[in-house]
Amino acid sequence: MLARRGSQILAFTRRDAVRLVLVSAGLVAGLTFILAFEDLSTMQLISDLVVLAGWLLFSIVMVSLLMAWLWRFRSRLWHRNNAIMLIALTLLSVTLFLVVTAGGTVAPFVVPTAAVGLLLAVLLDAGVALVVTALLAVLAGVITGSMELIAYTFMGGLAGINAVRVLNGEPTVTPPPTTAHGCLVAHVALSDPRRFQPMNTNFGLFPPLSSAPRDKEMKRRMIAQRALEDFAAWKTRSGLS
Numbered sequence: 001m002l003a004r005r006g007s008q009i010l011a012f013t014r015r016d017a018v019r020l021v022l023v024s025a026g027l028v029a030g031l032t033f034i035l036a037f038e039d040l041s042t043m044q045l046i047s048d049l050v051v052l053a054g055w056l057l058f059s060i061v062m063v064s065l066l067m068a069w070l071w072r073f074r075s076r077l078w079h080r081n082n083a084i085m086l087i088a089l090t091l092l093s094v095t096l097f098l099v100v101t102a103g104g105t106v107a108p109f110v111v112p113t114a115a116v117g118l119l120l121a122v123l124l125d126a127g128v129a130l131v132v133t134a135l136l137a138v139l140a141g142v143i144t145g146s147m148e149l150i151a152y153t154f155m156g157g158l159a160g161i162n163a164v165r166v167l168n169g170e171p172t173v174t175p176p177p178t179t180a181h182g183c184l185v186a187h188v189a190l191s192d193p194r195r196f197q198p199m200n201t202n203f204g205l206f207p208p209l210s211s212a213p214r215d216k217e218m219k220r221r222m223i224a225q226r227a228l229e230d231f232a233a234w235k236t237r238s239g240l241s
Helices: 003-035 037-041 046-073 079-101 113-123 125-146 147-169 182-188 216-238
Strands: none
Touching: 003 046, 003 079, 003 216, 037 182, 046 079, 046 125, 079 113, 079 125, 113 125, 125 147, 147 182, 182 216
């Protein structure tokens, strides 16, 4: 009986390994093709191969982070093929939209990132929705080079996630004001409407340190470190990790 149970565990582990390789390879290939499509269509020089290799490496890093998070924090989803396919197709389709609209000044902002957060929060859970939204925000910034679009993508997805949580009677997930996105939320929600000024994330929006050093660079490092620590603590409290 023990031998049979051990063989079942071994077979289960092998299936997991095959699933990991197949899903990761397919997602990396899809992301690389979408991100490097323009370079592939005009590839002539060695420098173009270097660009392709850069996109490949970037895709590997993004997919590895996603798969590691799923394996560590959402192992129950790992054995649901429909859940994995939903996450992969969502990531690929929105990336394609971002690449197609990257040349415009307004078009990238109409990509339905809020719908992505809402969809994944409804069908899976808020944690998965938040992680995929964060990855899409990074992709949006890399593809378009726009810091504004990074904030827009993440905040749009977060709005979709919170809409689902409100309907379910759950508390909203809002990053603390000491984090980059949290200070933007506080700026939008708490500013005087008569004097409101739209702006990107900057160190002036962060709450002051309890004991700030005089050195400007040291102060910024301390603000960044506090943001990372508070964000990690917030994820744990919110059940998103």
